[in-house]
Amino acid sequence: MLKVERTAVMNFENAMRGARNPLxxxxxxxxxxxxxxxxxxxxxxxxxxxxxxxxxxxxxxxIRMIFxxxxxxxxxxxxxxxxxxxxxxxxxxTSTMHKIHAKPFELSDFSTDHMTPDALKAFSAYVGFMxxxxxRYVNEGKKxxxxxxxxxxxxxxxxxxxxxxxxxxxLHAIYHARKNHKLEEWHTFxxxxxxxxxxxDLILFG
Numbered sequence: 001m002l003k004v005e006r007t008a009v010m011n012f013e014n015a016m017r018g019a020r021n022p023l024x025x026x027x028x029x030x031x032x033x034x035x036x037x038x039x040x041x042x043x044x045x046x047x048x049x050x051x052x053x054x055x056x057x058x059x060x061x062x063i064r065m066i067f068x069x070x071x072x073x074x075x076x077x078x079x080x081x082x083x084x085x086x087x088x089x090x091x092x093x094t095s096t097m098h099k100i101h102a103k104p105f106e107l108s109d110f111s112t113d114h115m116t117p118d119a120l121k122a123f124s125a126y127v128g129f130m131x132x133x134x135x136r137y138v139n140e141g142k143k144x145x146x147x148x149x150x151x152x153x154x155x156x157x158x159x160x161x162x163x164x165x166x167x168x169x170x171l172h173a174i175y176h177a178r179k180n181h182k183l184e185e186w187h188t189f190x191x192x193x194x195x196x197x198x199x200x201d202l203i204l205f206g
Contacts, residue, residue, distance in 0.1 A: 001111045001159065002078060002185040004192045007070040012039035012197070015065035019052060041198065050201050063168035063202050064088060071163050075111040077156035078185040088170050093162040100150050101138055105131045110157040114184070126155075171196070172203045 013031065020026050030042025041049065053060045074082075079093075105127050112120055130153055137146035175193050178186040193199060 001113060002072065002074040002188040004189070005071045005073075007068065007192075007196070009197055010067045010069070011065055012041075015062045016041075016045050016049065018065055019048060019062035039197070041201075046198075046201065049198075050205075053202055053205050057169070060169070060202075063172070066168040066202070067165060068167065068171065068196065069163070069165045071161055072189075073159055073161040074185055075157045075159055076154075077111075078183065079160060079162070080156070081183070081186075085166070085170055085174060089164065089166040091162045091164045093160055096151065096154060096158075096160070100154065101134050101142075101147070105134060109159055110155065111159065111185075112157065123155075126153075130154075168196075168202050172205075175203055 016029065016031060017026060020029060025048075028044050028048075031045045032040055032042065034040050049062070052062065107124060107127060110123070110127070112123060115123060130150065133146055133149045133153065137143065137150060140146070171193050175190050179190045181187070193203060196203065
């Protein structure tokens with residue numbers, strides 16, 4: 001399971017102005033904003049953007065200046081792979097260390113969508129045991145050994161939400177590296193990438 005919410009895309013105008021700096025061609029810029037405040041590429045700017053993107057990473061530096069912020073909820077096993085992308089990314093996550101005990105454990109807190117019936121039955125019992133430990137921690141003095149049990153019992157299917165910021169160049173790298181990955185979560189993430197403004201022109205090429 002993976003969910004992306006509260007997406008914001010920023011800085012198209014500044015990025016495009018920067019793309020025109022090398023040839024001082026700002027007068028040819030023809031982009032604008034629509035009535036809702038969305039950036040709209042003009043034909044000249046879009047043609048230049050496409051040509052720069054197709055010319056290689058040294059020429060498409062301007063897409064590193066197009067920023068995306070979003071909230072992503074995903075299992076820890078997916079976040080371990082996402083953390084491969086450390087360049088031009090920032091993330092603040094919900095804290096397992098401080099808040100692991102704050103709510104009851106439920107099956108919906110974990111990705112179980114591909115478990116076999118036998119695995120799901122065993123895992124349900126496991127989650128039940130974790131809830132017993134949580135209640136003991138909360139109600140019996142918050143003993144450190146109970147807290148350690150919670151932290152070390154926590155499986156990688158546990159969902160964590162992070163607020164992330166990254167740029168179109170990083171999304172280009174992610175999309176082309178992960179679009180055919182065996183994890184369904186990567187397919188969901190790549191499908192989200194496709195919905196971003198001008199993704200077909202600035203991210204999906206190549």
